[in-house]
Amino acid sequence: MVVTHQGFFDAPLAEIDPAMGDIVARELTRQQTHIELIASENLASRAVMQAQGSIITNKTVEGYPGKRYHGGAAVVDEMERLGIARAKELFGCAYANLQPHSGSQANQTVLHTLLKPGDRILSMDLSAGGHLSHGAQVNQTGRFYDVAHYGVRRQDGLIDMDEVAKRAIAHQPQMIIAGGSSYPRVIDFAAFRAIANEVGARLLVDMAHIAGLIAGRAHPSPVPHADVVTTTTTKTLRGARGGLIVSNDEDLGKRIDSSLFPGVQGSAHLQIMAGKTVCLGEALRPEFRDYAAAVVAHAQVMATTLLERGYDVVTGGTDTHLLLLDLRRQDLKGNAACDRLEAAGITSNKNAVPFDDQKPWVTSGLRLASSSATTRGLGPDDFRRLAGLTADVLDEMAAGGGLDGPAVSATRAAVSEICAQHPIYPNSIVTET
Numbered sequence: 001m002v003v004t005h006q007g008f009f010d011a012p013l014a015e016i017d018p019a020m021g022d023i024v025a026r027e028l029t030r031q032q033t034h035i036e037l038i039a040s041e042n043l044a045s046r047a048v049m050q051a052q053g054s055i056i057t058n059k060t061v062e063g064y065p066g067k068r069y070h071g072g073a074a075v076v077d078e079m080e081r082l083g084i085a086r087a088k089e090l091f092g093c094a095y096a097n098l099q100p101h102s103g104s105q106a107n108q109t110v111l112h113t114l115l116k117p118g119d120r121i122l123s124m125d126l127s128a129g130g131h132l133s134h135g136a137q138v139n140q141t142g143r144f145y146d147v148a149h150y151g152v153r154r155q156d157g158l159i160d161m162d163e164v165a166k167r168a169i170a171h172q173p174q175m176i177i178a179g180g181s182s183y184p185r186v187i188d189f190a191a192f193r194a195i196a197n198e199v200g201a202r203l204l205v206d207m208a209h210i211a212g213l214i215a216g217r218a219h220p221s222p223v224p225h226a227d228v229v230t231t232t233t234t235k236t237l238r239g240a241r242g243g244l245i246v247s248n249d250e251d252l253g254k255r256i257d258s259s260l261f262p263g264v265q266g267s268a269h270l271q272i273m274a275g276k277t278v279c280l281g282e283a284l285r286p287e288f289r290d291y292a293a294a295v296v297a298h299a300q301v302m303a304t305t306l307l308e309r310g311y312d313v314v315t316g317g318t319d320t321h322l323l324l325l326d327l328r329r330q331d332l333k334g335n336a337a338c339d340r341l342e343a344a345g346i347t348s349n350k351n352a353v354p355f356d357d358q359k360p361w362v363t364s365g366l367r368l369a370s371s372s373a374t375t376r377g378l379g380p381d382d383f384r385r386l387a388g389l390t391a392d393v394l395d396e397m398a399a400g401g402g403l404d405g406p407a408v409s410a411t412r413a414a415v416s417e418i419c420a421q422h423p424i425y426p427n428s429i430v431t432e433t
Helices: 018-033 046-052 074-091 103-114 140-144 161-171 189-199 211-215 250-264 270-283 286-308 334-343 371-376 380-398 406-421
Strands: 095-097 120-124 146-150 175-178 202-206 228-232 243-247 322-326 349-351 365-369
Touching: 018 406, 046 270, 074 095, 074 211, 074 243, 074 270, 095 250, 103 140, 103 202, 103 228, 103 243, 103 250, 120 161, 146 161, 161 189, 175 189, 189 202, 211 286, 243 250, 286 322, 286 365, 286 371, 286 380, 334 349, 334 365, 334 380, 334 406, 371 380, 380 406
Parallel strands: 120 146, 120 175, 175 202, 202 228
Antiparallel strands: 095 243, 228 243, 322 365, 349 365
16 A cells, blocks of 8 residues: 655644644744843754755664664764764864764763763862762662762852862862852863872763864863863854763773663664764864853843942853853842843843852853854943843832833844844744755
């Protein structure tokens, strides 16, 4: 019996699935009309999205180029080799694995490679700016391994390397993890390497948030210091949503390959690897260095403006794309502040601040970042204006104003103006392939 499905190979999404087509169209409108200040978000290029939605979606492979468990892999082998070569060139490393589905699975793979269940890890505490996959109690890494944490100083929010060294000597970890999700300052990777050497530990650096800044030479690289480095390929790298592992130790790389497949993952997501390959190529272009430098400069403009408006910025500023607002002086909660800003057209995320006494789903802080809006084309004056608008909304909220207050309305109008001046994807992108 011959089975045919009318339109299967050529009908657009809106025709085949109107409900889903409507959702995609409305999300496009949201992105077109809001300013994204979420540190883990960015705007991928049309080329990245085309690669992710390409015919490569149909291909399945397990294993690595030249050693697949499925036939018909010659073309996608070439793609994966290209992505690996680009990652090596971009980060100056001898080994790269393009297959992790996410940054968390990249971290899981490294731990699976270098540790046994019950081994000890020393990592940044989640409440101080660390990440779930570094051994938080609520994550599987916190259940499989014996995890100790370091934090930041109460007086300035900075990592105290002397305290890290003391904790390493006291706990004798098999692995030390550096890097986090809301730490806004340059991390001293050389100092972490020295501490790891002193206690005989492996050093893993998670550069997920700062990978694009490192690629663009706007931030020091951990690659010369770490045994292995993990990252996502979104955020400041502004590419496909997936993971990447790099190292200068090729022998360790062979072990990582085996740990990832078949140890942690099965089939590779080739369509996502296609998007990663494109974004790595984009990051090798000279103009990406201008982008990375602008991201840092714009975050610093926001931090300075908010400080001038009387808001506490954790560590007093930033060296990266993100800054962390401590709203305790204004007696505001992060979740409510996030909702109020979204009503005004500014998208952010609630975030714990160091020594926060609020629950994780409430928090006393906001995390803001410049990476997405910089991609959109905003400049220093725009970011100064955005920071001022953010302060206007929060000031009104602290004074008891409601969602229909004049600051919210004025900010929404200003955001609409900024978005119109810096348009992103055309509406036709919803129906294109």
